[in-house]
Amino acid sequence: MKIAIFGVGLIGGSLALCFKGKPDITVVGHAHLPELMEPMLSRGVVDTTTLSVEEAAADADFIFLCVPVGLLEHYLELLSKLPLKAGCIITDVGSTKSAIAKKASEISLRNAYFIGGHPMAGSERSGVKAASALLFENAYYVLSPAENVPEEAYSSLERLLKYTSAHVVRVQPDMHDDIVGAISHLPHIIAAALVNQVRKHNDENPLYRTLAAGGFRDITRIASSDPVVWRDILLSNREVLLGLLEEWNGQIERFTHLLRIQDGEGIADEFLTAGHFRSELPERRKGVIVSTFDLYIDVPDTPGIIGRIAMELGNHSINLSNMQIIESREDVPGIMRLSFRQEQDWERAKILLDSMGYKVVV
DSSP: OEEEEESOSHHHHHHHHHHTTSTTOEEEEEOSSGGGHHHHHHHTOOSEEESOHHHHHTTOSEEEEOSOGGGHHHHHHHHHTSOOOTTOEEEEOOSOOHHHHHHHHHSOOTTOEEEEEEEOOOOSSOSGGGOOTTTTTTOEEEEEEOTTSOHHHHHHHHHHGGGGTOEEEEOOHHHHHHHHIIIIIHHHHHHHHHHHHHHHHHHHOTHHHHHTTTHHHHHTGGGGSOHHHHHHHHHHTHHHHHHHHHHHHHHHHHHHHHHHTTOHHHHHHHHHHHHHHHHTSOSSOOOSSOOOEEEEEEEOSOTTHHHHHHHHHHHTTOOOOEEEEEEEETTEEEEEEEEESSHHHHHHHHHHHHHTTOOEEO
C-alpha cells in the first residue's frame, strides 16, 4: 500500500508516523520546496520524499492533503488532471469541509474518490519536528464522504485511520462547518477581538497590559494562533461565521440590556445556565481547540526554587514543556505556572508536588 502525504508538517507528519513502519505500507512525503525534504527524512516520518506532484500521486492508494485550507482546492484540481490509481482515495485534514466538498463535486476524479477529513487535534507547536504518532490518540476524526462515495471506499479509509487511535465520526460537510464554526472559529474571532480591544486601551494606559497577566492571558491564548492559517479558515467558513456573529451580537446585547436595567438576577441566571452546560462538556479529551495541561503553585521568592522544582520533575521522568513565574515579590509567594504537553505528565506532576508540600491549583 502506498500513502502519499502532501504537506508534511505537524498534522501530515503525525499521520505519516502513524502509518510508517506498518506491514506493507510505504509513506511518501511531497514537499513544494527542496529545503523541506531533509527534515522529513531526518525526523524519520516518511520513507521517501519528492518534489513532484505526479511522482507522489502515482500508484497511491491513499492521498492525504495536509496543506493549508487556502490551497486545498488547488491541489485537488492538480490531482484531478493526473492518471490516479483506480480506487485511489483522496482526503484532506482541513478545518472546513463544505468548500472542498463543493470543489470535489465540480471536478472529475474519474476512478478516484474524495472523502473530506478533519482530525480534531493539534498542538501549540507546529512543523514536522513537532509531529507525533500519539497526536490523534483519543481525538475525534471527522470524515465527510460525498453521496457518490462507495461504502467500501469509506470503510477502507476508516480502517486505515485505526492506526491513529482516533475516534472516527461521520458528519456531513455543512453540519461539520456549523459545529466547528461555533466551537472553534467563533472563539478565535472573539479572542482576537478582545485582545485588540484591551490593546487599544493599553495604548493610553500601560497598566492594562501589566494587570492582564494570568487569567486574561489564559482565556485569550488562541488569539496568538497563526494569522495566515486563520485568515484562510475564517474566509472558507464565511457564511457560517456571519450567522454566528449575528447570534453573538444578540448575546452581547442581552448582557448590555441586563446591565442597563441592573437586573442582577438575570445576570446570575446567564452564568448559571452557562455553568450547567459547561459542566456537561467532556473533560480532558482532545478537541478542536488544543487543551492545555497547566498547574499553578505558590512558591517562595528564594534563590534556586525554580531549579529545585525542575530537578525533582526530571528525577521522576516527568516531561515539562514550560515554566513561568507570574508574580514574585519579597516576602510574598510567587505563582509558578508549569505547562505539560501530555496529560499523564500533568497528573503525575500534581501528585509529586502535592507530596512535596506545595499548594497546587489546577
